[in-house]
Amino acid sequence: MNKELIVTAGRVLAAPDGAPLHDGAVLVATDGTISAIGTQAEVVQLASPDVDRWDFPDKTVLPGLVNCHIHLAFDASADPAATLRNTDDVALLAAMTERAGQLLDAGITTARDLGDRGGLAAQLRNAIGAGTAAGPRILTAGAPLTVVGGHCWFLGGEVTGDASIRAAVADHAAYGVDVIKVMVSGGHMTPGGAAMWEPQFDARQLEVVVDAAREVGLPVAAHAHGTDSIIACVEAGVDTIEHCTWLVGHPAEGRYGTPDHVAEMIAAAGIYVCPARSSNWETFKRLDSLLDRLAWMDRHGLKVVAGTDAGVTGSFFDDFARSLGLYARAGWSPARVLAMATTEAAAAIGLADSIGQLKPGFSADLIAVDGDPLADLDALGRVRFVLARGRVHLPPAASGSQQHAAAGG
Numbered sequence: 001m002n003k004e005l006i007v008t009a010g011r012v013l014a015a016p017d018g019a020p021l022h023d024g025a026v027l028v029a030t031d032g033t034i035s036a037i038g039t040q041a042e043v044v045q046l047a048s049p050d051v052d053r054w055d056f057p058d059k060t061v062l063p064g065l066v067n068c069h070i071h072l073a074f075d076a077s078a079d080p081a082a083t084l085r086n087t088d089d090v091a092l093l094a095a096m097t098e099r100a101g102q103l104l105d106a107g108i109t110t111a112r113d114l115g116d117r118g119g120l121a122a123q124l125r126n127a128i129g130a131g132t133a134a135g136p137r138i139l140t141a142g143a144p145l146t147v148v149g150g151h152c153w154f155l156g157g158e159v160t161g162d163a164s165i166r167a168a169v170a171d172h173a174a175y176g177v178d179v180i181k182v183m184v185s186g187g188h189m190t191p192g193g194a195a196m197w198e199p200q201f202d203a204r205q206l207e208v209v210v211d212a213a214r215e216v217g218l219p220v221a222a223h224a225h226g227t228d229s230i231i232a233c234v235e236a237g238v239d240t241i242e243h244c245t246w247l248v249g250h251p252a253e254g255r256y257g258t259p260d261h262v263a264e265m266i267a268a269a270g271i272y273v274c275p276a277r278s279s280n281w282e283t284f285k286r287l288d289s290l291l292d293r294l295a296w297m298d299r300h301g302l303k304v305v306a307g308t309d310a311g312v313t314g315s316f317f318d319d320f321a322r323s324l325g326l327y328a329r330a331g332w333s334p335a336r337v338l339a340m341a342t343t344e345a346a347a348a349i350g351l352a353d354s355i356g357q358l359k360p361g362f363s364a365d366l367i368a369v370d371g372d373p374l375a376d377l378d379a380l381g382r383v384r385f386v387l388a389r390g391r392v393h394l395p396p397a398a399s400g401s402q403q404h405a406a407a408g409g
Ligand SMILES: [Zn+2]
Pocket: 069, 070, 071, 114, 115, 276, 309
């Protein structure tokens, strides 16, 4: 149980596409849910006399951010797989806990971990849920399903055929994963396996993955860089396509295949796309080509959500705001980018009814930032206060500048 608390701010955005509330307030119940939102005049009178009060008259309060694609087990170094190999589970869990704190510092109150080792992300999720560790709400996939020696095989998710796929999905479900991740194409991190543009699984095998996941009530997140792999994902009916790079050859060649009818199928099926781009888009050699593909997906009405692949080389846990700058560069409005990282992201991961907006009954996940993110998206990089399921977290940048008044004490 937390204390009841009230957060007030000069500007409160209940949702990215709504009108801002001026001199707004959010009342948070002891169970960590929002009990009221409105103007300060309306909400303050609903609070109990000894409510904990946090006032941010010159800041914007908005829903906590959602990162749909991270890897807590990776350290963002030049060779995360090597670090992982040399780290035992005890040390790895400690490092993952520290990274979860960095996510909170960046205003991320929910993160979906799409591949770790030994079920450690589930352990951390449970510790955070129980309040014994600080971090965002975590959804975990456990070890991604992959072929023998395939992409990220070292995480422990190798499968060899239909029976093996079904057994792996059942095992994952038994220890309580939130989503099944499958490596449909090759990737960067695994020498010797399929190349990024080549499929590891065909549509029929993927149908087995999706069917097994449906049997245990879990969604499927599919890693797919190549166009052939993306097509297999659509045919099998996965829930989210991760990366969705549309490669048809080695990335250095810069060849992409973007069939309109496939984009139309993704849109019609309501499959979410997470480009999983870190802040290093700023140095990307083929940025124009990436922007073209984003614009093309946009023209076809694809639902694009925010994720960073945090943990892979050069993708850090504390710079979500800079990664979102990619979409601003693509010409998308700040309100839309904010939706990608809140309401739309919540919908993509199955939590549209409890997070992503500030509404009575929703989880009290919110942040206070300097500036107005609807006018200047960079404001998301100036997080001064975080509430995650009603628990206060002060990012390092905020220490000394907090405006906390415990009433009645
Ligand atoms: Zn990833």
